[in-house]
Amino acid sequence: MTRSLEGWGVLVTRPTGRHLGLCEAIRGAGGHPVHLPGVTIEALESARPEEALGRLGANDWAIFISPAAVTHTGDALASIPEGVRLATVGETTADALIEAGCRGVLTPAAGGSEALLAVLPRAAVEDQQVLIVRGEGGRERLARELGEAGARVSYLEVYRRRCPEAAPAEALEAIASGKVNAVAVSSGEILDNVLDLLDEDRRKTVLQMPLVVPSERVAKRARTAGFSGISVASSSDDAVVDTLLELHDKIGPSHV
Numbered sequence: 001m002t003r004s005l006e007g008w009g010v011l012v013t014r015p016t017g018r019h020l021g022l023c024e025a026i027r028g029a030g031g032h033p034v035h036l037p038g039v040t041i042e043a044l045e046s047a048r049p050e051e052a053l054g055r056l057g058a059n060d061w062a063i064f065i066s067p068a069a070v071t072h073t074g075d076a077l078a079s080i081p082e083g084v085r086l087a088t089v090g091e092t093t094a095d096a097l098i099e100a101g102c103r104g105v106l107t108p109a110a111g112g113s114e115a116l117l118a119v120l121p122r123a124a125v126e127d128q129q130v131l132i133v134r135g136e137g138g139r140e141r142l143a144r145e146l147g148e149a150g151a152r153v154s155y156l157e158v159y160r161r162r163c164p165e166a167a168p169a170e171a172l173e174a175i176a177s178g179k180v181n182a183v184a185v186s187s188g189e190i191l192d193n194v195l196d197l198l199d200e201d202r203r204k205t206v207l208q209m210p211l212v213v214p215s216e217r218v219a220k221r222a223r224t225a226g227f228s229g230i231s232v233a234s235s236s237d238d239a240v241v242d243t244l245l246e247l248h249d250k251i252g253p254s255h256v
Helices: 020-028 049-054 067-071 074-079 091-099 113-119 141-148 169-176 188-197 200-207 216-225 237-251
Strands: 009-012 032-035 040-043 061-064 085-088 129-135 152-162 182-184 211-213 230-232
Touching (some): 020 237, 049 129, 067 152, 129 141, 188 200
Parallel strands (some): 009 182, 061 085, 129 152
């Protein structure tokens, strides 16, 4: 029997432009994606990615934190010196680098900074420059632990994130009318923003839905927010859809 998401609407919360692949995968599995972007991405005009990347040498590292970090580095990716090693914290970011023509990207099977630290040998970063390419602000654990391992860590911030001013009316109507049955989020920030964008009734409705998150860290944040049906999956489109299919098999075509 072929598995299907028939009868399910899935709230996709990735930022506009990064949501298309997951939406297509959900449709391909027979489901209906409902887009409610949980974050808006804006380029930082002050960023100088060519200069920062150009200072790296052989055996140094450039670690990309998100697909947006790849996108907003843009043409400067071509200026990465030969011998610089590349890493990401998740599969979707690795896919973005590969699409941009980069090869040999170190990516942990499980997403997140903690997973990358687990597969990045201390000897590989000791006495090396490590450039973390990310958005403005963000978590400091990766840089701290790399520094403790002997790396010389610096940041290249190429974009900023902000909470959207309002949720799309179509998404709000879909939640209110029972046309959303599951939620997928890709970060704790997006999780918080989505809940902030909803009124009390819709928030209560969403908290009762199964939720797919990319890491145990985000799962912990979701439990604190009030979710109970939480599944952890890699951030790749295929992994998210596979998890949704498993949930659909267990729960059925509708639970709201």
